[in-house]
Amino acid sequence: MSSDSGTAARSRCLNCGFEAEGGSSEWRRLEVPKLGRMTQCPDCESTNVITGR
Numbered sequence: 001m002s003s004d005s006g007t008a009a010r011s012r013c014l015n016c017g018f019e020a021e022g023g024s025s026e027w028r029r030l031e032v033p034k035l036g037r038m039t040q041c042p043d044c045e046s047t048n049v050i051t052g053r
Contacts, residue, residue: 011039015046022051 011022018041020026028040030047039049 009051011049011051013041013044013046014048014050016041016044018043 009022010019011027012019026042027049028042028045030038030040032038038047040047041049
């Protein structure tokens with residue numbers, strides 16, 4: 001088990017490659033009916049975002 005608890009998880013847009021700390025204010029948040037809350041890339045507006053660990 002790794003012990004990098006001081007390192008925040010980074011999120012990355014799979015469309016354009018934009019990367020920032022997961023949950024940071026750099027990401028846009030959308031409320032989508034029937035899907036709930038989604039993260040949106042501020043650069044390309046894609047919602048195809050993954051969070052690394």
